[in-house]
Amino acid sequence: MKFGRYLTVMASTWVLAALAVAAFTLLADAVGISPVGVAIAGFNACMAQGA
Amino acid sequence: MLFNSYQFIFVFLPAACVSYFLVARFWGRRAGMAVLVAASLFFYGWWNERYLWILLLSIGCNAGFAIALIRGEKNQRFWILLVGLGFNLFLLGYFKYASFVAANVSALFDLDWQVEPMPLPLGISFFTFQKIAFLIDTYIGGVVSFNLLHYSLFVTFFPQLIAGPIVRHNEIIPQFRHLPRTPRASDFAIGGSIFAIGLFKKVCLADLSAPWVNPVFAAAESGATVSFVDAWVAAFAYSFQLYFDFSGYTDMAIGLARLFGIVLPINFYSPYKSVNIIEFWRCWHISLSRFLRDFIYIPLGGNRHGATRRYANLGAAMLLGGLWHGAAWTFVLWGGVHGLMLVINHAWHYLRRRIGLPPGNDPAYVRVAACALTFIAVTSAWVLFRASSLGSAGAMLSAMYGLEGQHTMKVLVEYGRSQWSLLHELRWSESSALWLVLVGSVAFILPNTYQLFKEFRPALVERPFEDVASWPRLRWMPDSRWAVCLSLMLLIAILRIRELSPFIYFQF
Numbered sequence: 413m414k415f416g417r418y419l420t421v422m423a424s425t426w427v428l429a430a431l432a433v434a435a436f437t438l439l440a441d442a443v444g445i446s447p448v449g450v451a452i453a454g455f456n457a458c459m460a461q462g463a
Numbered sequence: 464m465l466f467n468s469y470q471f472i473f474v475f476l477p478a479a480c481v482s483y484f485l486v487a488r489f490w491g492r493r494a495g496m497a498v499l500v501a502a503s504l505f506f507y508g509w510w511n512e513r514y515l516w517i518l519l520l521s522i523g524c525n526a527g528f529a530i531a532l533i534r535g536e537k538n539q540r541f542w543i544l545l546v547g548l549g550f551n552l553f554l555l556g557y558f559k560y561a562s563f564v565a566a567n568v569s570a571l572f573d574l575d576w577q578v579e580p581m582p583l584p585l586g587i588s589f590f591t592f593q594k595i596a597f598l599i600d601t602y603i604g605g606v607v608s609f610n611l612l613h614y615s616l617f618v619t620f621f622p623q624l625i626a627g628p629i630v631r632h633n634e635i636i637p638q639f640r641h642l643p644r645t646p647r648a649s650d651f652a653i654g655g656s657i658f659a660i661g662l663f664k665k666v667c668l669a670d671l672s673a674p675w676v677n678p679v680f681a682a683a684e685s686g687a688t689v690s691f692v693d694a695w696v697a698a699f700a701y702s703f704q705l706y707f708d709f710s711g712y713t714d715m716a717i718g719l720a721r722l723f724g725i726v727l728p729i730n731f732y733s734p735y736k737s738v739n740i741i742e743f744w745r746c747w748h749i750s751l752s753r754f755l756r757d758f759i760y761i762p763l764g765g766n767r768h769g770a771t772r773r774y775a776n777l778g779a780a781m782l783l784g785g786l787w788h789g790a791a792w793t794f795v796l797w798g799g800v801h802g803l804m805l806v807i808n809h810a811w812h813y814l815r816r817r818i819g820l821p822p823g824n825d826p827a828y829v830r831v832a833a834c835a836l837t838f839i840a841v842t843s844a845w846v847l848f849r850a851s852s853l854g855s856a857g858a859m860l861s862a863m864y865g866l867e868g869q870h871t872m873k874v875l876v877e878y879g880r881s882q883w884s885l886l887h888e889l890r891w892s893e894s895s896a897l898w899l900v901l902v903g904s905v906a907f908i909l910p911n912t913y914q915l916f917k918e919f920r921p922a923l924v925e926r927p928f929e930d931v932a933s934w935p936r937l938r939w940m941p942d943s944r945w946a947v948c949l950s951l952m953l954l955i956a957i958l959r960i961r962e963l964s965p966f967i968y969f970q971f
Contacts, residue, residue: 415648418941422655426950433958 464509503619514584563790586625622719628750654721659953661714669708675700684855694862703902729922738833778802797847910934
């Protein structure tokens with residue numbers, strides 16, 4: 413595989429997976445039908461200060 | 464600005480890449496380098512703009528010393544070097560050691576000296592060492608011409624500005640003449656992949672080890688009793704936390720530099736797989752070990768004046784290496800302990816050669832035992848490194864080695880008496896043991912980043928490592944398997960960035 417194609421696969425996988433997580437968080441998690449809670453900083457969870 | 468922050472990943476880094484490549488493409492390489500210097504200064508100033516002036520002052524003065532060294536008469540050059548070294552050491556000493564020295568002199572002579580501890584300018588230990596190395600290299604004739612733009616980028620280049628690797632001018636400056644003017648897919652694929660591994664190590668392995676470490680060290684500091692099991696779990700977890708934190712940072716630095724076509728020197732090579740302390744220091748913080756060897760150990764005489772002098776030189780280099788990490792007796796003692804272990808290791812090798820059993824040809828089971836012993840020795844020394852005072856380090860080590868009478872036995876008996884307590888402790892121990900096995904497997908079994916990317920020259924190495932052939936099936940290749948795996952690791956790491964978690968080595 414060429415490097416350009418590798419980067420395309422990497423970026424598209426990342427975007428698809430990120431969209432899947434966001435969609436799950438917005439839909440399934442929000443209406444309370446999922447036992448799994450996903451907390452994403454700055455998205456549906458606050459960022460905490462300090463280590 | 465931290466590498467593991469949204470501001471860096473989603474704003475600063477894309478902006479730096481786009482502006483560099485745009486400017487370099489239309490206005491040339493030198494203009495692109497100027498953009499990188501500006502971006503690096505912005506990156507540094509984001510933390511505290513007041514300390515930006517110290518960095519700029521230091522660059523300006525060191526540039527003056529370097530020019531004077533190149534142009535100076537032979538009889539003047541030594542004095543110019545002395546003034547230059549004095550300036551750099553004064554800067555480092557003033558910010559890092561003034562309070563420590565004042566407190567100890569006051570205690571020793573019963574004086575009332577007080578120097579308020581001040582926030583340490585970020586990365587001062589790293590960039591000061593880099594400038595000292597440059598001045599010495601200039602003095603011995605290794606630098607024949609000076610270019611302010613090259614020098615400024617050499618010092619400030621943001622991937623390695625805060626916590627290394629400590630680079631030498633002859634490794635980096637020649638690369639500036641061949642910086643790419645357009646983005647190269649190969650550099651982005653390799654650099655991005657190494658960055659993803661580094662971020663995952665930091666956020667998912669190092670930061671998740673912290674909960675096993677911090678409460679136990681805090682308890683030891685407050686004077687509470689720490690149990691045998693807790694102390695060992697915390698010490699092992701800290702070994703892994705520190706390794707994944709610092710090697711994760713280094714991977715990120717190497718990956719970021721690669722985006723701009725720059726290859727940085729290697730800093731870690733699976734140090735916990737070492738079978739002795741000598742090997743450990745060839746694989747841990749390699750750029751610092753190299754600095755200590757070239758600028759302290761060898762100038763002191765190295766191994767040229769007999770065994771006793773060699774051991775004294777080793778001890779001195781390690782003591783100074785310990786003090787470099789921080790202005791506290793715990794760091795000095797940590798350096799001293801490592802110096803002592805190195806001396807014992809060299810003496811042991813000498814003895815083995817004398818009796819006809821030279822090191823290096825041991826069977827596998829001896830190597831496994833030696834690796835375990837080395838790891839336990841290094842872990843015990845990390846307690847000094849992590850503890851905030853000699854007292855809390857002593858409490859931790861006492862708990863680990865049962866030095867407080869029958870403490871260990873007493874704890875075990877107490878466990879037996881209290882069923883609920885025993886169950887609670889076991890549950891905790893099981894989860895901690897699982898975590899230690901997981902992170903331990905990564906550190907002890909899996910190949911390191913250099914081995915994974917070996918065919919694509921991920922980092923500069925002084926001399927080739929022997930075992931790079933391990934795990935041939937796990938070599939990184941630009942294929943869909945690695946692309947999916949690394950993009951998911953990157954996503955998991957980015958989703959895990961929930962809090963500001965500075966790198967441990969930022970405090971140095």
